[in-house]
Amino acid sequence: MTRLYQKIWNYKNKFLFLFVTIFILSTIKLNNINVFFESERIIEELADSDFLETNSINKINDQNVVLLGVALKEKVNFEEALKFKTIQAGIKASKDITRIFSFINEKEVFETGLMPLVKTKLDLSNELQFQQTLDSESRFIGDSLRNILFLIETVDLDKTATHNLITHITSLFEDENHDIYLAGRAASEAYFQKHVLLEFIVLSLISCFICLLTLYFFTKNYKIVLACFFIVIASIIISLGLSQVLFGGIELFMIISPAIIFIVAVSDIMHLINNQDLNFKTGEEVFVAQMGKIGIPIAITSITTMVSFFTFMLVDMVPLARFGLITGLGVIITLFISVIAYAVAVEHQFNITNDNTFSQKIIDKIISYLHPRYKVYLYLMSLLTLLGLYAGNNIRIDNYLTDELNPKSEFFQQTKFFDDEFGGIKPLTIFIDSQDKDDIAYGQFIKSIQQKGINIDFSNESKTKNLIYKYIFKDTSNDVVFSCRMKDIGSEKTEIILRDLQEEYKHVRIKYGGIGYLFDSVSNELTKNLIFGLLFAAFAVGLIIFTIHGFRFKYLVAGIVPNILPIVIAVGVLYFFDFYISLSNAFIFTIAFGLIIDDSIHIVSSFIHYKKSNRDHEGVLKYVRHTTGQAVIKTTIVVILCLLPLLFSEFKSVSQLSIITSITAVFAIVFDLVYLPVILNKFK
Numbered sequence: 001m002t003r004l005y006q007k008i009w010n011y012k013n014k015f016l017f018l019f020v021t022i023f024i025l026s027t028i029k030l031n032n033i034n035v036f037f038e039s040e041r042i043i044e045e046l047a048d049s050d051f052l053e054t055n056s057i058n059k060i061n062d063q064n065v066v067l068l069g070v071a072l073k074e075k076v077n078f079e080e081a082l083k084f085k086t087i088q089a090g091i092k093a094s095k096d097i098t099r100i101f102s103f104i105n106e107k108e109v110f111e112t113g114l115m116p117l118v119k120t121k122l123d124l125s126n127e128l129q130f131q132q133t134l135d136s137e138s139r140f141i142g143d144s145l146r147n148i149l150f151l152i153e154t155v156d157l158d159k160t161a162t163h164n165l166i167t168h169i170t171s172l173f174e175d176e177n178h179d180i181y182l183a184g185r186a187a188s189e190a191y192f193q194k195h196v197l198l199e200f201i202v203l204s205l206i207s208c209f210i211c212l213l214t215l216y217f218f219t220k221n222y223k224i225v226l227a228c229f230f231i232v233i234a235s236i237i238i239s240l241g242l243s244q245v246l247f248g249g250i251e252l253f254m255i256i257s258p259a260i261i262f263i264v265a266v267s268d269i270m271h272l273i274n275n276q277d278l279n280f281k282t283g284e285e286v287f288v289a290q291m292g293k294i295g296i297p298i299a300i301t302s303i304t305t306m307v308s309f310f311t312f313m314l315v316d317m318v319p320l321a322r323f324g325l326i327t328g329l330g331v332i333i334t335l336f337i338s339v340i341a342y343a344v345a346v347e348h349q350f351n352i353t354n355d356n357t358f359s360q361k362i363i364d365k366i367i368s369y370l371h372p373r374y375k376v377y378l379y380l381m382s383l384l385t386l387l388g389l390y391a392g393n394n395i396r397i398d399n400y401l402t403d404e405l406n407p408k409s410e411f412f413q414q415t416k417f418f419d420d421e422f423g424g425i426k427p428l429t430i431f432i433d434s435q436d437k438d439d440i441a442y443g444q445f446i447k448s449i450q451q452k453g454i455n456i457d458f459s460n461e462s463k464t465k466n467l468i469y470k471y472i473f474k475d476t477s478n479d480v481v482f483s484c485r486m487k488d489i490g491s492e493k494t495e496i497i498l499r500d501l502q503e504e505y506k507h508v509r510i511k512y513g514g515i516g517y518l519f520d521s522v523s524n525e526l527t528k529n530l531i532f533g534l535l536f537a538a539f540a541v542g543l544i545i546f547t548i549h550g551f552r553f554k555y556l557v558a559g560i561v562p563n564i565l566p567i568v569i570a571v572g573v574l575y576f577f578d579f580y581i582s583l584s585n586a587f588i589f590t591i592a593f594g595l596i597i598d599d600s601i602h603i604v605s606s607f608i609h610y611k612k613s614n615r616d617h618e619g620v621l622k623y624v625r626h627t628t629g630q631a632v633i634k635t636t637i638v639v640i641l642c643l644l645p646l647l648f649s650e651f652k653s654v655s656q657l658s659i660i661t662s663i664t665a666v667f668a669i670v671f672d673l674v675y676l677p678v679i680l681n682k683f684k
Contacts (some may be wrong), residue, residue: 005291009284012343019337019648026241033240033248035196044347045559064098064157066166068150069181070173071415075145076134078127082374084148085124087172089129091152096165101151102141102459115398139457142421146282149422151457154186162604166190181417183425184513195650197253201656204258206645208232211262214638215269223350224273227341231265234337243322252404253587255649256657257330260591262642264305264331267598267635268298268338273353274631283346291339297605300548301598302335304541308594311533311540312587317526320587338363363633367625370673377674381667385565388572395571396580398490399523401426401516403584404636409650415488421454424487426494426516430454433509434478440508442480448504449484452497458483484514491520523583530586537590538564541597545604555604557680562600562671567593570663584653585660592661595639596668599632603676621677636665 008015072080085104092100108121121138124131135141140149157165166187173180182191208229218227236258243250271294281284309331312324345351370377402425405412418425430449432440449456461480486494494516502510538560545559546552567589571579608629610620639661646658 001295002288002292003097003283006284007289007297008291008339009287009343012340012347013505015336015340016344017232017342019238022238022241026237026244029241029244030237033244035192036249038253054587064154064185064429066152066154066169066182066184066186067418067422068152068169068173069183069421070148070150071179071181071417072146072148076148078124078130078142081122081124081130081134088150090172091150091169092328094165094168095156096157096161097513098153098155100153101140103135103138103148106138106140139455147417147421149418150597151257157186162186163190163194163655181414183415183418187414188411195411196252199649199651199654200255200258201509203645203649204236207259207262207642210644211266211638211642214641215266218270218353218634219273220354221350221352224269224345224353227345227350228265228269231269231334231341232550235261235265235334237331238333242329243326246326247322250326251319251323252651253319253653254326256591256646257327258642259325259646259657260335260595262319263595263635263639264302264334264469265338266638266642267301267530268335268630270635270638271298271602271628272338272342273351275627276351276430280354283349286351287343287346290342293609295468296337297602298335298338300544300605302331303543304333304597304601305594307540307544308537308590308597311537311590312530315526315529315534317522320530320546323587359634360630363630364626366633367673368631370670377670380570381565381569381670383665383673384569384572387575388568391572391575392568395575397524397527397582398492398580399520399582399584400490400556401488401519404651404653405583406652406655411650416652418485419487422485423453424485425584426486426488427514428454428486428512428516429514430482430484431511431513432480432482433511434480437478437480437530438507440505443622445505446527448501449482452501453489454484454486454497456484457484478482479511480676486516491524500633526582527581527586530590531581532582534567534586534590537593538672545601549604549608554679558600558604558676559597561679562668562676563593566596566664566667566671568645569659569667573663574660585656588653588657591657592664596664599635599668599672600676601627602632603672604680607680618681625673625677633669634671636669639665 070084076084081104084102088100088104090100091097103122104124106121108119119132121135123133134145136143136145140151141147142149149322152169154165166182170180170182210223211232212229215228216222219225239257240254243254272290274294276286277289277293278286306328309324309328309516310545313321315321342351381645402412402415405415405564446456460480488496498512498517541563542556542559546556549555569592570589570592603624606624607620610623643662646654649658
């Protein structure tokens with residue numbers, strides 16, 4: 001290994017030039033970056049799958065439906081209805097619009113014998129006719145007659161065309177007398193495209209500032225801080241540039257990548273500059289000696305962290321797999337850049353830190369406070385672990401279409417308008433098999449659907465008094481089809497409702513489709529797969545440490561127990577705050593695991609390194625606590641402060657990353673500094 005470290009030292013400037021070149025090329029590549037939104041990408045990935053054929057979802061194009069809501073100050077009047085008619089005609093004239101439905105062109109079906117008669121419900125010939133034909137029970141008008149719904153179907157659009165279309169539609173409704181609400185796939189894509197990049201930049205800069213300020217507080221060396229800043233920025237840009245090259249954009253998941261890179265980079269730098277032996281004549285000797293002491297541990301931590309991210313590739317879903325691949329590679333990229341930056345720092349002699357005595361006293365006090373009371377912590381952690389196991393056994397797995405949005409976000413409030421006024425945003429299609437369509441009383445069936453909170457928009461069954469077949473459906477089957485919407489009540493409750501409907505009509509073959517049903521069907525399974533991925537990552541990391549350290553059982557225990565139990569406890573704590581496991585947060589536990597394993601590996605590696613000296617066993621443990629333990633505490637403090645700005649994100653997975661990882665990191669310190677040494681001591 002010494003020869004490898006010498007080669008790195010000799011070629012450090014060439015490596016630095018290589019990284020700078022790649023950084024510049026990646027920056028250029030990111031000028032036209034694309035951002036993919038999770039639930040939309042999941043649907044998109046399944047668009048051509050067998051699932052669609054099996055569930056008849058291809059029969060209706062609810063993927064491209066935009067919900068446009070208009071909230072008036074007063075009840076809709078004749079003049080406003082005429083204005084809406086003009087606006088609707090303007091929207092329909094767009095080449096990107098396939099069809100548009102509202103109370104303006106809502107149809108009613110009349111049974112006239114051989115063929116049903118279809119007539120427009122609303123008569124706009126004069127004000128009297130308007131008042132007489134305005135239907136307060138219309139699917140497109142709220143009960144108060146102040147809220148209007150427009151269902152707009154678009155063609156398949158790219159990101160730019162989607163943004164332009166949404167801008168065009170909203171511009172037609174610019175009026176101070178009403179508010180505009182948007183929902184649906186195209187609207188969500190436009191919203192996320194606009195807000196993700198802005199938040200990505202703002203939160204990254206704030207996190208960066210806090211992180212670097214904290215690092216300076218600990219080191220009192222601004223050159224090291226600037227070096228860390230370069231490492232972080234270079235790693236982020238190169239990683240995202242790699243995603244742009246390989247996949248043509250980044251996943252929304254990757255908005256949390258900068259925070260992860262911050263944490264990994266600071267951890268690497270903190271351990272590289274910790275407890276340096278400066279009693280050498282040349283910089284090469286200092287570098288080789290420090291790498292001999294810390295090189296293998298930081299390599300192992302990077303590999304195990306990479307493995308935890310690579311477990312996302314086991315999930316059969318492209319967005320998650322891409323996130324895992326890019327972030328895992330980003331961890332290794334960060335390691336290489338950190339080592340080269342440290343070599344450059346040693347060569348120019350700015351690797352020396354000036355410890356802050358105030359912070360040093362606090363950290364020493366934390367360490368001394370933890371060690372003598374390990375039995376007290378044993379009872380407390382055992383109780384919390386039991387609580388976590390209970391919570392893990394009882395916590396629900398659920399998914400919402402709006403899971404990615406925090407309740408205070410603008411777009412969440414937009415979607416809530418449709419939930420409150422027009423039956424919801426989740427598309428659902430109900431199919432009555434053609435062989436059974438004459439064996440059902442549709443009046444009662446429709447009543448049952450509506451009582452369960454399902455709102456019918458269209459149907460090819462004339463008795464529904466809604467639009468007939470040709471207006472919305474593209475298939476030529478003889479199934480009776482109901483195009484519906486329902487509130488975003490979660491996959492768990494939706495499954496119960498649909499199961500109860502099937503149970504009520506046992507004699508009829510009912511099939512379900514639609515984008516909402518598709519998302520419910522796959523998201524729960526994906527969530528469970530992510531949980532299994534976490535367990536696999538924990539076992540894989542334990543196995544790596546077990547193998548590297550001579551197949552001794554205590555290292556298998558040391559690799560799993562101090563890292564998995566903090567996550568179990570975090571679940572127990574969150575359980576009391578109406579927390580549930582979803583697709584948007586299941587992967588966060590794997591991320592938290594990947595970040596906290598670094599510290600336990602450094603404790604184990606440090607123990608093995610100093611055990612080679614003639615110190616007694618207990619003396620080694622004490623020395624490890626007060627050397628590597630200090631770096632562990634400093635890293636944890638930086639992690640928590642770095643994640644703090646993410647609490648204010650509009651996106652739930654980002655804010656939950658901050659909460660879950662911070663809780664886990666705090667408990668991980670207790671396990672790493674109290675119980676890990678006990679494990680190493682007991683299994684001599």
